[in-house]
Structures are given as structure tokens and as C-alpha cells.
Amino acid sequence: MNGTLYVQHKIDPDCLAALPNGSGVYIFKGQGTLPLYIGKSVNIRSRVLSHLRTPDEASMIAQTRRIDFIETAGELGALLLESRMIKEQSPLFNQRLRRVRRFSSLRLRQTDKGTTPEIVDSKTVNLGTTPKLFGLFSSNYAAKQKLNELAQQHGLCKVVLGLEKTSTRGCFGLQIKTCLGACVGQEERQAHDDRLLTALIDLQIEVWPYSGPVELIEENNGWVQKHRINNWCHLETWCSKTGQATQVTTFNPQDFDRDSYQILVRPIMLQTVNIQVY
Numbered sequence: 439m440n441g442t443l444y445v446q447h448k449i450d451p452d453c454l455a456a457l458p459n460g461s462g463v464y465i466f467k468g469q470g471t472l473p474l475y476i477g478k479s480v481n482i483r484s485r486v487l488s489h490l491r492t493p494d495e496a497s498m499i500a501q502t503r504r505i506d507f508i509e510t511a512g513e514l515g516a517l518l519l520e521s522r523m524i525k526e527q528s529p530l531f532n533q534r535l536r537r538v539r540r541f542s543s544l545r546l547r548q549t550d551k552g553t554t555p556e557i558v559d560s561k562t563v564n565l566g567t568t569p570k571l572f573g574l575f576s577s578n579y580a581a582k583q584k585l586n587e588l589a590q591q592h593g594l595c596k597v598v599l600g601l602e603k604t605s606t607r608g609c610f611g612l613q614i615k616t617c618l619g620a621c622v623g624q625e626e627r628q629a630h631d632d633r634l635l636t637a638l639i640d641l642q643i644e645v646w647p648y649s650g651p652v653e654l655i656e657e658n659n660g661w662v663q664k665h666r667i668n669n670w671c672h673l674e675t676w677c678s679k680t681g682q683a684t685q686v687t688t689f690n691p692q693d694f695d696r697d698s699y700q701i702l703v704r705p706i707m708l709q710t711v712n713i714q715v716y
């Protein structure tokens with residue numbers, strides 16, 4: 439190994455020689471059995487070697503003694519496996535993400551006056567199957583903060599949004615001209631509601647588009663992996679090499695996994711992955 443290119447390390451050279459060029463997950467390990475770092479790539483070998491050329495990672499690399507890997511048939515398999523392994527093993531050098539099990543969201547409801555947002559959470563509403571949900575927040579408070587922020591940015595009325603009590607003089611924003619006047623009839627309610635939707639649209643959560651589970655099929659030189667997904671949850675992966683399925687999670691209809699949602703929403707909605715529907 440060229441010493442001028444790589445950060446100083448004590449990694450077993452046989453481990454490095456064994457790294458494959460395919461996609462999958464790699465695991466940096468120190469003297470113990472616990473992982474120091476877990477990552478994924480479509481090319482395990484080149485990604486790991488690029489870590490070894492990164493001076494900022496010198497302290498992690500100095501502690502590393504071996505690098506293990508698990509190959510996957512495709513990129514989605516690598517993303518799903520990495521996300522699951524990081525959650526299960528919390529490696530020292532992966533960013534500590536607080537594991538949120540319960541989420542809040544904003545739901546738009548139609549009333550006789552117009553569109554009204556309400557705060558819902560994953561305890562009472564199934565976030566994967568309920569339409570007109572916007573944003574995933576770690577608490578009801580965070581959802582409310584976001585609504586306040588959007589009101590400010592988009593000239594929305596906080597009385598109409600349910601953030602302030604009704605008053606005959608209109609909302610506080612009207613006095614300081616941050617509200618365009620939906621509370622006192624200066625602005626058409628429909629125009630206000632259209633702006634509310636525009637403000638929220640980028641946060642919209644896609645409803646699971648199938649009536650039940652589907653399989654996402656990844657294939658690489660005859661090796662096939664099928665990832666079974668329902669309601670944005672990864673349930674299991676079947677592998678043609680072993681002829682067996684590895685169960686990932688037991689499906690609870692109320693479950694919503696933000697990480698797998700974020701991994702899967704684009705490939706599924708844009709149909710850029712081979713999807714088998716039952």
C-alpha cells in the first residue's frame with residue numbers, strides 16, 4: 439500500500455485485499471467485536487480505500503484492525519441493510535441519531551370554512567396510509583413550530599391555522615402586517631388556503647401506493663435479492679444464494695419507519711426499481 443496516499447493504519451492487509459468491487463455494507467472493527475463504523479456503497483472496495491485517504495478520519499482509521507463486508511445484489515439492499523445495522527449496533531463513529539419511534543405530522547382537513555391543519559401523531563394515525571399528511575416531526579411541539587414558521591414566511595393567518603385564539607380585531611399578524619387578512623375577510627379564504635397548500639407541498643408524505651406488500655427485486659449477474667416491503671416498512675429480504683428469507687421486522691400495521699420511507703419513497707414512486715406486486 440502506498441504510504442504517501444493513505445492515512446497511517448494497522449488494518450490487516452488480507453482484509454483490504456478481500457474487499458469486493460460490488461455494492462454492500464462495510465464494517466470497520468477495532469480490537470473488540472463492536473463495530474467502529476458502518477457504511478454502504480455501490481463499490482465497497484473503492485469507498486473503503488477513499489476512507490483511508492481521508493485525513494479527517496485518521497482517528498477512526500488508527501483504531502481499525504479489520505474491515506468486514508456484506509455484499510448485496512443492489513444499491514437499495516445496501517441502503518436498507520446499512521440503516522438497519524446502524525440502528526441495531528450504534529457504531530462509535532456513525533452520527534448518533536436519536537431513534538424516534540413516534541412521529542407527529544400535519545394533516546389538512548376540509549371544514550365548511552376552508553382547509554384547516556391539525557396535528558396528528560403516529561400513535562393515533564397510520565402515517566403510511568393516511569392521505570394529506572405533511573412533514574414528519576419528532577413531537578407535536580415541533581409540528582406546531584413548523585406551522586408558525588410557515589405562517590410567517592407565507593403571510594398566513596395564525597387564527598385561521600388554529601395557532602391563535604379568534605378575536606374580532608383579527609389576528610396579531612394583521613396588526614404587524616404578516617397576515618394578509620384571512621381572519622377579517624380582507625383576503626379570500628380560498629387564496630389563503632391555496633397558499634397554505636403551497637407552503638406545505640414539499641413536506642407531503644406519500645401514501646403507500648399498494649393495497650399490501652410488494653417485492654423490490656435487485657439482480658446482479660444472476661444473484662437475486664427480493665426486499666419485501668409493506669407500508670414503507672422493510673419486512674424481509676430473500677436471497678437466491680441461500681434460497682432463504684431473512685426477516686427484518688415483524689409488521690405492525692401502525693408501524694412507520696422514517697428511515698426506510700426516506701430510502702424507498704423515490705425508487706417506488708418514480709418506479710426506478712423492479713417492483714413485483716401480488
Ligand SMILES: [Zn+2]
Nearest residue numbers: 595609617621
Ligand atoms: Zn389573521
